[in-house]
Amino acid sequence: MKQTILVTGASSGIGLLIANRLHKDGHSVIGTSRNPKKYQSELPFKLLSLDISDDHSIESFGKQLFNEIDQLDVLVNNAGYLVTGLAEETSVALGKQQLETNFWGTVKLTNELLPYFRKQRRGKIITVGSILGLIGLPNVAYYSASKHALEGYFKALRFELNQFNIKVCMVEPMGFKTNIGENASRATGNINEYDLYRQKISTFMKKEFDNAPGPEPVVNQVIKIVHEKVPKFSYPIGKGASIFLALHRYAYNTFEAAILKRVNQA
Numbered sequence: 662m663k664q665t666i667l668v669t670g671a672s673s674g675i676g677l678l679i680a681n682r683l684h685k686d687g688h689s690v691i692g693t694s695r696n697p698k699k700y701q702s703e704l705p706f707k708l709l710s711l712d713i714s715d716d717h718s719i720e721s722f723g724k725q726l727f728n729e730i731d732q733l734d735v736l737v738n739n740a741g742y743l744v745t746g747l748a749e750e751t752s753v754a755l756g757k758q759q760l761e762t763n764f765w766g767t768v769k770l771t772n773e774l775l776p777y778f779r780k781q782r783r784g785k786i787i788t789v790g791s792i793l794g795l796i797g798l799p800n801v802a803y804y805s806a807s808k809h810a811l812e813g814y815f816k817a818l819r820f821e822l823n824q825f826n827i828k829v830c831m832v833e834p835m836g837f838k839t840n841i842g843e844n845a846s847r848a849t850g851n852i853n854e855y856d857l858y859r860q861k862i863s864t865f866m867k868k869e870f871d872n873a874p875g876p877e878p879v880v881n882q883v884i885k886i887v888h889e890k891v892p893k894f895s896y897p898i899g900k901g902a903s904i905f906l907a908l909h910r911y912a913y914n915t916f917e918a919a920i921l922k923r924v925n926q927a
């Protein structure tokens with residue numbers, strides 16, 4: 662069945678691939694970008710302006726969206742970015758910006774659209790979280806916090822929306838090659854005692870980014886969920902994700918020792 666699907670952050674990376682694929686499959690797709698004019702001419706689906714860190718943008722987007730479409734079947738909350746840096750060296754201001762976009766922006770946009778979903782008495786909300794919303798790693802404390810917050814929020818929302826036949830789920834990707842690294846905001850190191858560790862972490866992260874696979878598995882997973890009648894809540898995705906999570910849950914010391922070793926060897 663052809664559906665009307667909104668994909669936030671559809672100008673790049675995972676969101677772009679999801680939106681293109683859904684369009685190719687014959688769905689009616691609306692994407693978003695903070696700068697739609699820059700990308701629209703190259704895209705086969707309509708791109709609307711949306712900055713999820715800006716309340717006015719979310720409000721005017723909500724109005725514009727329903728001028729374009731009569732119904733909404735699926736919301737894919739994909740827009741987001743990465744703040745990197747050692748926790749103590751990352752300013753609270755930068756940390757707040759991370760939460761403002763990844764957590765609050767996603768929540769506010771969802772709230773803007775919920776009245777329509779409730780009125781329809783059906784809908785699906787798929788949020789792109791991260792494996793870092795299920796585990797923590799060094800150098801991404803605020804990103805990890807923002808994605809953990811999404812997990813808790815949407816877990817609760819899933820219960821509340823069950824009565825309206827609105828399905829809520831999360832996709833939690835491992836590392837995949839997109840523009841997330843280039844688009845990241847980086848804290849500048851200023852505490853000498855961290856100099857060596859900072860260097861090791863940056864080598865470790867570079868290796869992880871360089872060796873990351875393309876994001877097609879995430880796209881395939883989202884497409885599957887779009888067609889699922891009764892989706893689960895959580896979909897970790899990526900090579901080794903289940904082993905990683907099992908170690909984290911049942912053998913935390915082993916998990917921790919393995920990460921410490923890999924960072925130290927970098």
Ligand SMILES: NC(=O)c1ccc[n+]([C@@H]2O[C@H](COP(=O)([O-])OP(=O)(O)OC[C@H]3O[C@@H](n4cnc5c(N)ncnc54)[C@H](OP(=O)(O)O)[C@@H]3O)[C@@H](O)[C@H]2O)c1
Nearest residue numbers: 670672673674675694695712713740741836837839840841
């Ligand atoms: N790549 C990975 O390894 C990975 C792993 C786990 C989770 N994720 C998650 O996957 C999602 C997509 O990331 P990606 O890897 O595809 O990165 P990307 O290539 O940098 O794409 C990010 C997208 O989000 C949009 N965006 C960023 N800030 C925004 C804001 N304030 N308001 C509205 N849109 C905004 C960007 O659109 P404009 O710049 O055009 O506005 C862009 O389309 C993110 O939520 C990310 O946390 C990625």
